[in-house]
Amino acid sequence: MxxxxxxxxxxxxxxxxxxxxxxxxxxATSGRPAFGAMGALSVFGxxxxxxxxxxxxxxxxxxxFEFDGLQDRLEYGQQxxxxxxxxxxxxxxxxxxxxxATGRLGMTPPPxxxxxxxxxxxxxxxxxxxxxENPFSLQVR
Amino acid sequence: xxxxxxxxxxxGRGSSRDLLRIGAEKRLxxxxxxxxFIFIVLSGLLGWRLVELQIMEPDRYLExxxxxxxxxxxxxxxxxxxxxxxxxxxALSVPRRSVVxxxxxxxxxAGAAMALAGILGTDIEVLEERLSSQRxxxxxxxxxxxxxxxxAMALDLSGVYTEPENARLRPGxxxxxxxxxxxxxxxxxxxxxxxxxxxxxxxxxxxMIVEAGLGGSTIPGGEYRVEPAxxxxxxxxxxxxxxxFEAERLLADGVEAAGGKGGILVAMSPSTGEVLASATxxxxxxxxxxxxxxxKVATWTFEPGxxxxxxxxxxxxxxxxxxxxxxxEVPGSVFVHDADFKDSFPHGTEEWSVxxxxxxxxxxxxxxxxxxxxxxxxxRQLLDYGLGAVTDMGFPGEARGILTPVGKWSGTSLPxxxxxQGVSATPIQMLTAFxxxxxxxxxxxxxxxxxxxxDGGVFTPIQTAEQIEVVPPGIARNIVSMMEAVVSxxxxxxxxxxxxxxxxxxxxxxxxxxxxxxGEDRDEVRYVASFAGFLPAEAPExxxxxxxxxxxxxxxxxxxxxxxxxxxxxxxxxxQLRIPSEFERTGLDQVGRVMxxxxxRAFDLQAAEEAALSGIG
Numbered sequence: 224m225x226x227x228x229x230x231x232x233x234x235x236x237x238x239x240x241x242x243x244x245x246x247x248x249x250x251a252t253s254g255r256p257a258f259g260a261m262g263a264l265s266v267f268g269x270x271x272x273x274x275x276x277x278x279x280x281x282x283x284x285x286x287x288f289e290f291d292g293l294q295d296r297l298e299y300g301q302q303x304x305x306x307x308x309x310x311x312x313x314x315x316x317x318x319x320x321x322x323x324a325t326g327r328l329g330m331t332p333p334p335x336x337x338x339x340x341x342x343x344x345x346x347x348x349x350x351x352x353x354x355x356e357n358p359f360s361l362q363v364r
Numbered sequence: 365x366x367x368x369x370x371x372x373x374x375x376g377r378g379s380s381r382d383l384l385r386i387g388a389e390k391r392l393x394x395x396x397x398x399x400x401f402i403f404i405v406l407s408g409l410l411g412w413r414l415v416e417l418q419i420m421e422p423d424r425y426l427e428x429x430x431x432x433x434x435x436x437x438x439x440x441x442x443x444x445x446x447x448x449x450x451x452x453x454x455a456l457s458v459p460r461r462s463v464v465x466x467x468x469x470x471x472x473x474a475g476a477a478m479a480l481a482g483i484l485g486t487d488i489e490v491l492e493e494r495l496s497s498q499r500x501x502x503x504x505x506x507x508x509x510x511x512x513x514x515x516a517m518a519l520d521l522s523g524v525y526t527e528p529e530n531a532r533l534r535p536g537x538x539x540x541x542x543x544x545x546x547x548x549x550x551x552x553x554x555x556x557x558x559x560x561x562x563x564x565x566x567x568x569x570x571x572m573i574v575e576a577g578l579g580g581s582t583i584p585g586g587e588y589r590v591e592p593a594x595x596x597x598x599x600x601x602x603x604x605x606x607x608x609f610e611a612e613r614l615l616a617d618g619v620e621a622a623g624g625k626g627g628i629l630v631a632m633s634p635s636t637g638e639v640l641a642s643a644t645x646x647x648x649x650x651x652x653x654x655x656x657x658x659x660k661v662a663t664w665t666f667e668p669g670x671x672x673x674x675x676x677x678x679x680x681x682x683x684x685x686x687x688x689x690x691x692x693e694v695p696g697s698v699f700v701h702d703a704d705f706k707d708s709f710p711h712g713t714e715e716w717s718v719x720x721x722x723x724x725x726x727x728x729x730x731x732x733x734x735x736x737x738x739x740x741x742x743x744r745q746l747l748d749y750g751l752g753a754v755t756d757m758g759f760p761g762e763a764r765g766i767l768t769p770v771g772k773w774s775g776t777s778l779p780x781x782x783x784x785q786g787v788s789a790t791p792i793q794m795l796t797a798f799x800x801x802x803x804x805x806x807x808x809x810x811x812x813x814x815x816x817x818x819d820g821g822v823f824t825p826i827q828t829a830e831q832i833e834v835v836p837p838g839i840a841r842n843i844v845s846m847m848e849a850v851v852s853x854x855x856x857x858x859x860x861x862x863x864x865x866x867x868x869x870x871x872x873x874x875x876x877x878x879x880x881x882x883g884e885d886r887d888e889v890r891y892v893a894s895f896a897g898f899l900p901a902e903a904p905e906x907x908x909x910x911x912x913x914x915x916x917x918x919x920x921x922x923x924x925x926x927x928x929x930x931x932x933x934x935x936x937x938x939x940q941l942r943i944p945s946e947f948e949r950t951g952l953d954q955v956g957r958v959m960x961x962x963x964x965r966a967f968d969l970q971a972a973e974e975a976a977l978s979g980i981g
Contacts, residue, residue: 280584287584302459305442312453312535317609319537338939 434587435576441567442530443551444596446544446558448605449638449814455534455544455558457551461513461526462506467497469523476521480504483515506549507531532558540608542659543601543642543812556659557599557812559760564816567596597816600823602638607631610936611643615910616653618929619645622893623916626653628791629933630661631908634799634898637808637828639757639792640906640937662759665766665788666911669873670725670855670922671896672784674843675797677722679745680733681839688719688842694729701775705731705783708872708921719846723854725870727783734782742782743770748834749797749807751789756809756829765789784873795909798896801847802867802904805840806831848901859897859927861934863945867904868897868930870922875914890914895926899934905943908934 313319324330417425445456463484470476477491484491484505494502505512506529513526532547545556553562570593575586582588611629619627626646632639644656644664658664680686695713697706707726714720721729734742746752752767766788768777780786792810800807809829816824835843847867850856855870871894874882883889893912898904908930915925938945942959 283584287582291582305456305458308453309456309458309533309535312456315452316536316539317606318539321613336935338935 430587433575433577433583435574435580437572437574439570439572439591439593440530441569441593442595443532443547443567444565444598444816446565446599446601447817448601448603448608449640450604451600452605453535454540454601454603454605455532457530458533460507460529460531461510462529463504463508463513463516464525464527465495465502465504466500466523466525467495467502468500470495471522476519476524479519479521480516480524483512483519484508536605536609538655539605539612540603540642541655542644542657543603555760557601557759560758561599561813565596565599568594570594595819597818600814600817602633602636602640602812602814603642604640604940606940607641607937608643610940611641611933612645612655614929614933614936615643616645616655618910618925618932619647619653619912621928622912622919622925624653624893624912624925625914626656626660627913627929628660628664628911629908629929630791630795631906631933631937632795632799632808632810634802634808634904634907637796637799637810637831638814639810639812640941642812659759659761661791662755662757662762663790665763665790666892666894666913667786667788667873667876668784668794669871669892669894670727670784671794671798671869671871671894671909672782672787673722673725673730674801674847674869675746675749676730676734676737676742676782677718677846678801678835678839678843679742680718680737681842682745682835683737683741685737686718686733688846689717691715691717691720692729692732694721694726694732696728698728698731698779700731700735700779703776703779705779719849722846722869723849725850725855730782731779734778737782739770739773739778742778743767743773745834746781746787748832749800750793751787751797755790755792755796757792757812759812762792763790765793784871791909791911794894794896795907798898798909799907800834801840801843802898802907803831803840804837805833805835807834844901844904847897851897855921855923856895856897856927858923859895859930859934861899861931861938863947864899864934864938864943865901865946866897866899866934867901868895868927870895870927872921872923891920893920893922893925895922895930897930897934899938900943900946902946906934906937906941908937 325332443457446454448454463480465476467473473492473495476495477488480486480491481488486505491504494504504516504524508516516524517526530551532551534541534544541556543556545558545560546554547558548554551566553559553565558565571591573587573589575583575588577583611631615627615629619625624647626644628645629641629643630639631641639661642659642661644658644660645653646656647653681688686692692715693713694711694716696711697704699705705727707724707728709724716724716726716729718729718733720726721733746767752765754762754764767781768787773781777786796807796810799810808831811826811828813826815826818824844867847869848865850870851859851866851868856868859866859868859870871892873892873894875890875892877883877888877890891914893915894910896907896909898907910926910929910933912925912929919925937943944959948959
């Protein structure tokens with residue numbers, strides 16, 4: 224094995240007869256390792272970019288999924304509110320109250336009606352509150 | 365150092381091996397060239413195909429790709445609700461499911477029909493016929509309850525599935541049905557207010573275009589366009605649900621008690637023309653009186669009879685023909701043209717004032733004054749009250765009534781029209797005429813709708829026609845005073861409401877027979893009994909008309925058949941509308957005494973007070 228002593232700067236004659244320039248300090252003179260590092264870096268960067276894109280896409284998919292879910296919930300909520308609205312109106316309807324009173328509760332219409340006076344002592348903006356407990360519950364009775 | 369190859373000699377075993385090797389290399393080269401050529405050709409073909417797909421005809425494939433991914437979803441507009449004047453739902457759309465099928469995917473239609481029949485409550489034969497159809501889509505049952513839909517799905521039948529739809533429901537059952545009308549199964553208005561305001565209630569469907577992947581999930585970043593549906597507006601009626609229900613209930617009871625064929629009760633606020641309740645009942649073939657599906661308040665006409673007299677009297681007073689206290693001799697009968705007219709009760713010649721004539725509901729006295737008034741003046745006055753023309757309500761099928769032009773009047777037209785025969789009007793026309801008297805002589809435009817309400821709760825009132833002055837306020841007040849006497853001391857005493865001054869008029873009209881005329885003998889004659897009145901007479905807030913069609917003979921008069929219904933209903937209505945009685949008005953002047961209210965009403969009052977304060981600020 225032959226050791227080659229490189230001068231600082233200048234040119235050097237290689238065994239194949241070609242003359243190539245060298246740089247000061249004896250730093251590597253060939254382009255091949257630099258290209259290799261760049262290539263490796265590029266490949267690494269490419270994969271990092273791919274990974275980032277995949278992550279971003281995953282976030283996007285999650286967001287879309289959540290959005291779709293919220294929309295479904297909103298639609299369901301709106302439908303449910305309509306159903307409940309109808310149920311409230313039906314429960315409050317005088318015909319249902321009358322049929323429940325005369326049917327299930329066994330009430331009978333009075334022979335004469337007595338209307339309460341419409342003018343009472345008090346404050347029109349703050350009427351007496353409704354009873355807090357269910358007046359028909361067994362406990363109250 | 366290079367070495368020149370030795371000259372080969374074609375002799376010996378080594379030479380033949382070389383020849384073989386050279387031959388093999390040549391074959392290999394040829395194969396490589398061939399395979400390379402094949403690859404080049406294949407690559408060329410693939411490349412050409414790519415060029416063809418990507419450059420030469422990309423649209424076709426783009427469309428096919430999009431068709432697979434792009435989903436167009438119709439966003440159905442929900443039909444607006446119909447609410448009463450207090451915001452209570454009278455009709456609204458509720459999501460339901462329809463059970464549908466793709467018959468092509470059903471292997472055993474008979475078995476599927478048998479399984480579904482019990483759940484859907486439909487005949488097996490009908491279901492089997494539908495499931496055996498050649499079509500790709502059939503309805504098995506529409507807008508079913510969730511339990512039914514779930515039970516049908518639980519059968520797990522291939523080709524049977526559900527589709528969402530909106531069903532139109534009326535939470536108050538049949539109450540106000542004639543007024544509200546109906547929609548067909550596809551939610552299009554077909555009668556009543558549902559038909560009149562169909563455009564306003566319907567809304568406009570929206571559309572969502574979305575790029576979706578397998579399973580229908582949205583592709584993020586893909587095509588996504590939404591044209592939101594314009595929801596139908598809610599219609600706010602002038603009707604009060606409680607007043608409507610009670611009107612139907614009391615009217616049905618009253619018609620039953622009077623032995624009538626049917627009846628009408630309609631109530632209005634005289635200052636605004638807003639109809640608060642509009643009830644029609646009829647006696648069915650089974651003899652039961654129940655709410656009618658026809659809104660006869662606007663579509664039915666009747667000869668009003670004596671409730672026409674206040675209108676005739678207002679013309680007499682307005683033209684100065686007479687004053688309320690002008691007295692004249694009123695005989696027991698009067699002969700006009702070729703007919704003899706009598707009062708409903710026998711009497712000799714009496715000295716009666718105009719007010720007395722109205723209080724006693726004297727036909728003879730009214731006819732005598734009408735003759736002094738003249739045909740033209742009476743005709744014009746009745747036209748001004750709105751008779752012979754449809755109202756501004758715009759209800760489908762509304763009748764005009766019959767008020768023949770003066771030129772076509774016969775010799776008996778003046779006397780008969782003056783007492784409400786030979787002329788026909790709808791109940792809403794007569795109610796509006798009485799509302800005119802209650803409203804200081806200004807005729808309000810009757811209306812069933814206050815306005816519309818959008819999704820955000822913004823209320824838009826509807827435009828109502830201007831009020832028209834029919835008679836001067838002084839004349840209207842005179843007529844009201846005369847009508848008060850009818851209730852306090854005349855034919856309408858059964859229309860009294862405790863605590864309130866009531867002005868009203870009874871009517872007992874002969875009903876024209878289908879063959880013409882009113883009937884020759886007593887058994888043939890049919891009546892229409894009515895009572896129109898308002899209260900409190902000193903400042904009317906509520907006008908009510910009650911009509912009983914063909915009451916039984918023992919209760920055929922307006923005073924007996926209709927006035928009690930008026931009184932019962934008015935008692936309830938004044939409480940519901942918080943109209944204080946005479947006594948309560950005095951109480952209201954005292955410190956610390958207020959009109960009783962409900963939490964909902966208190967909320968409205970508070971909102972109104974805040975609005976007024978912010979307006980001042």
